[in-house]
Amino acid sequence: MTTDGVINRATLAAYGVCCLAFLATIPYSPYPGSLLTKALPVLILLGLALVALRGRVRVLLALALLLSACGDVLLELKFFTPGLAAFLIAQLCYAWYFFSQRDTANLPVARLLIVLALMCTASVPVISNAGELLIPVAVYMMAIGLMGISAALYRKPSTVLFVGALLFVASDSMIGFNRFVSPLPAAHYAIMMTYYGAQLLILWGVLATEKHPRQA
Numbered sequence: 001m002t003t004d005g006v007i008n009r010a011t012l013a014a015y016g017v018c019c020l021a022f023l024a025t026i027p028y029s030p031y032p033g034s035l036l037t038k039a040l041p042v043l044i045l046l047g048l049a050l051v052a053l054r055g056r057v058r059v060l061l062a063l064a065l066l067l068s069a070c071g072d073v074l075l076e077l078k079f080f081t082p083g084l085a086a087f088l089i090a091q092l093c094y095a096w097y098f099f100s101q102r103d104t105a106n107l108p109v110a111r112l113l114i115v116l117a118l119m120c121t122a123s124v125p126v127i128s129n130a131g132e133l134l135i136p137v138a139v140y141m142m143a144i145g146l147m148g149i150s151a152a153l154y155r156k157p158s159t160v161l162f163v164g165a166l167l168f169v170a171s172d173s174m175i176g177f178n179r180f181v182s183p184l185p186a187a188h189y190a191i192m193m194t195y196y197g198a199q200l201l202i203l204w205g206v207l208a209t210e211k212h213p214r215q216a
Contacts, residue, residue: 006207007048015044019196026188030076038076039069041196045203052207057097061206064093068199080179081133084140087172091143094202098150098161101209111152111162118166119145122173129180137176144172151202154209161205167198 018041025037046065053061067090074083123141130137151158151165171194178187 006204011048015041015200018044023189023192035073035076039072042069042199045199049203053210057210060093060097064090081136084136088140088143091147095147095150098154101155102153103155108152115148115152118169125181126176144169158205160201164198164201164205167194171195171198
């Protein structure tokens, strides 16, 4: 499933087709098989992580992707709080691994500022309008912020991974804004496009780093 190009073309093609399949069928959801259609792209990445990675990174990335797939299904079934919990643990798995691989020699100030600016911009309106879900939403926003910060600190080559983390922050922020602040035009499409892109780029970045550890 992997080559010197990190992820082979067949896997990328399968991932892209599955992503497009769900996006194209959003207007018809729910339909028989819609839950699998939504989760299948992330399950493809889960299979790739299990095959290509070893050790602790394999466990943490596999858990993050499996919990993300569970969160996808729960949110599609309108179980918001359980879905939030699944993604919360997934974010902590990502953050745990990223932080364990942090670059201790250089502090990426610019990247940290980008994450903090994005989180502050997103968190204030979402948390202030979360109502009875204030505590779980606030905890989740802190978790996604922690994941973003740990991605900023991740060792080189980390640009792809960092962009993926920013897309994840953007996707989750749009979910919160759309639910608690104001409906966004074509929200479901924007949320899922950034989410699918985030998961792919995060795994791609991890695979690249694990494949070329001396570049870190």
